Amino acid sequence: MSAMNRERFQSSLSRSRKIAVLTGAGVSAESGIPTFRGAGGLWRRHDATRLATPEAWQRDPGLVWEFYHHRRERALGCRPNPAHHALARLEARWRDAGGAFTLITQNIDGLHEQAGSRSVVRLHGSLWQVRCLSCGAVTENRDVPITPAFAGSGSPDPDAHARRFTAAELPHCGCGGVQRPHVVWFGEALQASDLAAAADAIDGCDLLLVVGTSAVVYPAAGFVPMARRHGALIAEINVEPSAVTSLCDFVFTGGAGEILPSLLDVAPAHG
Ligand SMILES: [Zn+2]
Known part of the structure; x- marks a missing residue:
């Protein structure tokens, strides 16, 4: 990245009154959260993208919960990285100065919130919430294991002994209904309220x-053109060029944890 590019970006950032941020798996990966995409996308012998589906749940909810138990256990040992912290500090400075700031994330691990981000739209839900299939109640749940039956389960080892979980061993709501992870699976629609909040931010x-x-x-693919249409400046911070690079005014290539702390160390010009 050229120094001039960086200065121009920081000057634009400083003058911005309303900032929107879109984050994805790359930010989590720097904290050690597995992405289950591409190489390394397997859990046991299952393609992870086919386990996070309504069809997999219909077939075997215990197996799906075992996969999520594993993900929750992994996430529990991960901490926010410098990118999470830099974004939380930026939000705090803008909030203090009366500016607007919204972080829209595709990540479900809760690391942005843990770093102190407050205005977060979780497009794909949360690893730490469950939803009742009977009454629809969404509740926070940080139990690991999710129920005692899952203790010691979830090993990603392809040779792990697989056992079938009974319906009674799944997590249950106070109303008696079975609870599922409150995450958006492949083939499912996003929550309308989250989409509306994201569109408001953009x-x-x-x-x-x-x-x-x-x-x-x-919908993330639509956010960049949407911002572009009304004249927002767009900056991309990614390890490699992406589908939206050509639409961006600023492109910084590298790990977000390395780039963001100094790049975003800017005070708002207003307030
Ligand atoms: Zn219920």
């Missing part, structure tokens, strides 16, 4: 930061 923003995501999947 609409009229002065600056959109795209961090650690190739932004090729709907």
